[in-house]
Amino acid sequence: MLTILGLSLLGFLLIGVPVAIALGASSMLAVALASHVPLLVIAQKVFQGMNNFSFLAIPLFLLAGSLMSEAKISERLVALANLMLGRYPGGLANVATTSSAFFGSISGSAPATTAAVGSVMIPSMVKRGYRPEDAAATVAASGALGLIIPPSLTMVIYGVISGVSIGQLFINGILPGIMLTCALMSLNYFLAKRKHRKNNTVQEVVEDKGKAKEIIRSSLLALLMPVIIVVGIYSGVFTATESAAVACLYGLLLGVFVYRTLSWRGLFNAFKSTVTNTAVIMFLMACANALAYVITAERVPQQFAMWIVGVTDNPVYVMLLMLGLLLVVGTFLDNVSALVLLVPTLMSITAAVNIDPLYFGVFAIIALAVGQFTPPVGLNLFIAANIAKQKVETVSIAVLPYLFVYIAMLLLFVFVPSLLVFTQWF
Template sequence: MTVAILFISLIVFLLIGVPIAIALGASALLTIYFTTTLPLTIMTQKAFTSLDSFPLLAIPFFMLAGILMGKGGVSKRLLNLATILVGWMIGGLALVTVVSCMFFAAISGSGPATVAAIGSFMIPSMREKNYGEGFSAAVAAASGSIGVIIPPSIPFVLYGVIGGVSVGSMFLAGILPGIILGAGLMIVSFLISKKRDYKPEKRINYSTKELLKALYDAKWALLIPVIILGGIYGGIFSPTEAAVVAVVYAIIIGVFVHKELSMKDLYDSFREAVVINATTMIIIGLSISFAYIMTLEQIPASIADFITNLSTNPFVILLVINLLLLIVGMFIDTISALVVLTPILLPIVTAVGVDPIHFGVILVANLAIGFITPPLGVNLFVASSVSGVKIEKISMAILPFLLSMIISLLVITYVPALSIWLPEFFQK
């Protein structure tokens, strides 16, 4: 009865268009009211205690750092560097978009933020050069998904907190998988551009001097991941403190170095970060309340038994979990899915010998694909908003990129060294 009310009410809420976070909280509340003797205040208690966490403070600060960097002139310098690196190739603008998103991912930690920052520049540029409008928006939407893989990554912070895994190790683990995903998207962009005869954007021969100048102009942005990872693994500061350092660094660079961050920009950045973080914290708090009810009813244990009864082979279990996560990512946002699914799935995979760090990368990579899969597909909506292209057209154009990301996911899943080599190397 309890399980029926919990999931039927959740489905009903989602079908009538209730936001996912509210739907999770409301279904948990109804379940408590009708099937238990627990006081309803347990909801607020669980939500509050779940947010009373020092490591979670990294999330709003990384959000703020990304916004400040976007407004402080970093994006255009990264775009210029990417143009010199790959803009001379066939489909140069599409390749520039992918590379720029990979660079910006090392600043923002957010998929939608990466799409908004890079897409606002690159989608209009691609359309001016007669790239297909659906293709232009799809490249930006797919590339923005890398924002949650390449460190610093907000989902990695959350997974680390929930799963009891080192956030610093998760950051290192995301570097190679992020490059794999980016390389796959570049290959697809190149092949489509070659087939459609999208010409290079710039001349072929860039001088070493021009490349060095572009690197020099972008040096402050490129130093961000070095400072964050170097500080964490050098024992200088914790991941949360690293997020605060990133904010201070972003303000100094934007105000005093690039001199493109005005007082109004600072106010707007803080305001935007507060609004986004308020939404994020509501999602986390209510998701944990939902997860609490699931734990009370031993639903995670039942799911674990079901999966392990299918097979005890790690290969098969990971395949089943990947399929489950791909479906979940279509309907539930990344943060909610992480909060609900990590306590369920992590014990299953560790029991069959999968490294928790490796599984964290698999989990976030799966949910990153959810950014470009309808009906949720947050990146699709951001790209549509930035470009003015209908969501249906972007959804069709995204299919080759979706296939590329799924292939990359399988590589990441079944080649654990891609995720665990760097953390192990730096721990020696």
């Protein structure tokens, strides 16, 4: 049964069948051709894959991010970042990185962050003397922070699959998110110094004190959303699912009554994109549950875990092996698909060598985020290249320094795991 499952899944993916359909169809073929289990079981597993109350957080977080995007929050956050960093070497690049961190903490989506910040920053960076491919690379790599800095949709999905507390994932994603942002900003500064780029900022933003105060006031209101979510979950005021509803209400109030930038058309677009993305994610989760049933029935996770433990039971070496696997898989699959495919199996390995599932969850999310800006299917890469009107191949070369920074930080997290579970310090 496992042979039929593997060959059919690979065949479907090679001919371009969507991942969700490939998962469901290969599971049906394996059960129909190599077992005596009725196909009705697959239908039951598909339904069970969606029948989870925690999944309610997925459309709510998607809606919150869409509302903030339609309210054009990104422009306010870019103005705030420019106010703080625009005057220094590599200033505009660091504005792009910081704006991505700000907006990523609101949207929870890497492609949304790249599109929102890139549409504002890439033309500005090119106008100020950056090469188009460098501007696109900066935004593409920085956009991956949207998956790491909480509240993150990827963390919600990992928490549901693994049973790890979503609130704890959110809390422990803060420090690595800040560290990665600082690492990217350091690289931007170094590249600016090395290439002798002098970036002139929009001076009136700095000199007009009244305008500066307005920028800070309006931007901080948007930045309060992730703070409310994280503090509310950690203090026990509401659950992760309830926090998503709070985020939607907060985004709606800001867009309609405070900023007054959310029109009826924008509201319709927000609901439309939420429905579309939710349907895609839920269908993927449902079909992945059917695949997980077949894999579990064949005891693949247990056998794979025994093989890994037979090679080494050192947690550091195991994490290095899984880092390589996650980086490779992330280049071919989107983060949601990779999570639903790999987490059940990899959790068996972490349990066998006593790796904290909370630590592994934050680590896996960061590692898979790298795939958002690496070829051949890195969505951030395509979005940024399209905005900059550059070939993806050209931007792929320019993004290499950022790739090395992410890998270096991941290696640091392997050898210093406490950085990803800093709540255990207290």
